[in-house]
Amino acid sequence: MLKDITLGQFFPGNTIVHRLDPRTKLLCVILYIVALFNAKSVLTYALVAAVLLVCILTSKVHYKALTRGLKPVYIIVAFTAIMNLFFTGGTPVADVWLLRHITFEGIRSAIAMVLRIIMLIMGTFLLTYTTSPISLTDGLERLLSPLKKLKLPIHELAMMMSIALRFIPTLIEETDKIMSAQKARGADFESGNIFQRAKALVPILVPLFISAFRRADELATAMECRCYHGGEGRTTLHVLRYQTADYLVLLAFLALAVGIIVLKHLGL
Amino acid sequence: MEPIIRVDHLTHTYSAGTPFQRSAVQDMSLEIRRGEFLGIIGHTGSGKSTLIQHLNGLLKPTEGHICLNGQDIWADPKKIRQVRFQVGLVFQYPEYQLFEETVYKDVAFGPKNMGLPQEEIDRRVRASVRAVGLSDEMLEKSPFALSGGQKRRVAIAGVMAMEPEVLILDEPTAGLDPRGCEDILSLLRAYHTRRGSTVVLVSHSMEEIARSTQRIIVLDRGGVRMEGTPAQVFARARELEAVGLDVPQVTKIAHALHEKGVAIDPAVYTVEALQKQLLALKGGRAVC
Incomplete structure (x- = not known):
């Protein structure tokens, strides 16, 4: 699904x-x-x-x-x-x-x-x-770069977008894994009325959010370790x-x- | 005796019909015997994870059959949940699946889904938490307040509480320190001896498998490469190395000694066994 x-x-x-x-x-x-x-x-x-x-x-x-x-x-x-x-x-x-x-x-x-x-x-x-998501956001950033003159945080937006795009498959994979693990304990996502189904999502959503926050934290640390400080003076590998x-x-x-x-x- | 699980010519293809199509498991057949402690070992990408997700019906075979107690588990797809209660599967890093407010509630999740009466749930939760070596005062704590090793035990207890006929664990010691690894392995051995139920340990660490299991199945590129007792498997060290696996360090020493002409059996896989052989050898010489 x-x-x-x-x-x-x-x-x-x-x-x-x-x-x-x-x-x-x-x-x-x-x-x-x-x-x-x-x-x-x-x-x-x-x-x-x-x-x-x-x-x-x-x-x-x-x-x-x-x-x-x-x-x-x-x-x-x-x-x-x-x-x-x-x-x-x-x-x-x-x-x-x-x-x-x-x-x-x-x-x-x-x-x-x-x-x-x-x-x-x-x-x-x-x-x-x-x-690829990276070149897509790269392109978007370059296209929108004139707006930087208006003090719009274009680089930050592009970075957020590329991170979001990058993590969609990861989160889907993660969701799949958590669903399998809860199914292995007999969780049932396919039957019951709408309220029962919504309640059945709790065992997926709680671990998913926890892991998303953990990932965000780790990513932020990793970026800081590599001296990321925003778009100012940043050059790209592929011009x-x-x-x-x-x-x-x-x-x-x-x-x-x-x-x-x-x-x-x-x-x- | 009828094997508890029989895998019959299993093939599984992921993403069929897309550029990412690939077969993780190809025409694999094997048996899991009732009451044994089985080790499944294989390199990354050998099809371990895909195989075990078939055993409790999380994945449906593209081709082939999985039989539990002689019955095809997909004979009636509506009953697949029952199969999951009989074949308990502990995923890798199971602590990431904890979600309840207390350890008690989290461990009770499985038994509750089985529709058991309250007293039975209570008994099972307490028994399995004790089985993983946690004290009763842990029960009311939040699982997120525990240490990494404790979280993992809670997660394992959550599957044990369903009292499955077969307990399958995917890399239960991944990411733990040596002490934590040994703790988990010894509690699994104790669980196996006490309950006499079937346990399947999936791992890529030879040392771990060698110390705990009675029989080993070696997987490689989606098929069964070897199977036998630890002694039989470790006697074929060269072949193991060819599929990217290592033999226990003590076996390596024994092989090296054997090649140098020392009269010992190279298929030892515990330090104690090698020690015994060497002592016997030394004793023999002393007599001469």
């Missing part, structure tokens, strides 16, 4: 998508989202989907990994589909029972919304699948530099976003 959570999971590889500068990828994802939310017609959807497909294929991320990442949002997708299906005004499909509430416009917008959510999640997941490929990819995504917006205004 916990193994389904793939958030922030990185699949190492050595494709062009993996090698791109994390800043490029972050900017591309933003441009991709802009394009996706401006897509209205079949043509524009197809364009965005084609770009996504090209990215997935070149990244060589296994399609199963992508669909597995979608699992937690299936409920949201289904809910959106049903809401759109039944609550969009227009011409009814047929004049019998339930079908009276379903309109052609509803079907259209349900499909559009579902596609939009799935493509949105796949696109953003592709970013975390192909970029980020845009390559030709980065400019080309950025240009392509910029063209996509602008193109979709233009097409939208042309009514296509």
Whole structure:
């Protein structure tokens, strides 16, 4: 059950998508989202989907990994589909029972919304699948660094983020271990009503919190031992530099976003 | 006699269908005999942890079967909790799983889940806390106020309190000082002799296994590499070294002496046994 959570999971590889500068990828994802939310017609959807497909294929991320990442949002997708299906005004499909509430416009917008959510999640997941958390936060820090002038603690935020991302798999593993150990003592997490189930979580949460605090403490000590003192004057091991490929990819995504917006205004 | 647990062609594959797919256990078959003190030894990644999590049904075999008292434990998945009460598993660093306010409540967690009556829970908690060498006044203390070694004993008592037919311990001495290790091992030996129930000790330390167990199974890369009595296993020191394991230091000395032409049995694994042999040898020479 916990193994389904793939958030922030990185699949190492050595494709062009993996090698791109994390800043490029972050900017591309933003441009991709802009394009996706401006897509209205079949043509524009197809364009965005084609770009996504090209990215997935070149990244060589296994399609199963992508669909597995979608699992937690299936409920949201289904809910959106049903809401759109039944609550969009227009011409009814047929004049019998339930079908009276379903309109052609509803079907259209349900499909559009579902596609939009799935493509949105796949696109953003592709970013975390192909970029290691460290280079991702590195890229984020560099992108946001102009805000340092406004005295915003960008480095600290980036550090917090990379630590959080780094520890998600560790904590999941830890939770799995604690769950197994309590199950070995006959703990039952799968039956009972909601209150019994909530109570059954105590034997997991108490050890989990204790170990998280212990880890935090140890990490802080280890960082201090290595003279960590914040972002001031700190240099990085891998200095980020845009390559030709980065400019080309950025240009392509910029063209996509602008193109979709233009097409939208042309009514296509 | 019917073995208490039989592992039959067990294979377990983690993360099937992802780039991380790997088989931790591959076509493994072994038996755990009723009432024995069994040692399972293997290098990191030999499949030890995966194997023992199958024995009480925490993991489901990808292929193969686990039989407890001749019954496939997965015959009825709804009854898997019953299996966990019969096969008690103590994880590595079990003190990290303590969660209750008092030692008493924490040890009572298992028996309570079994649905036992209050008096029986009370009896078991007191008996198992005593079995791990803690005094009654510990019962009302917070488990978090105890020392590392004491916490570990409380955690072991928590599984013993279920009075399982088989008690499995994964590296119960990891991270303890030599004194703490010996304390845990001797309480396990005492538990085994007193109750006559089956105990499985999983470890990577040969010294530990040699001192306590009656039979050893050596795992390597997800399969059984060797099995036999400590003497039989330690006689094959070269093979053990090939799978990244060490023999007890005293066995090494015996092997070295044997190679130098001293007439002793190289398969000794306790200091006392070697001492006896050497004394006998010396006595023999003195006579000549």
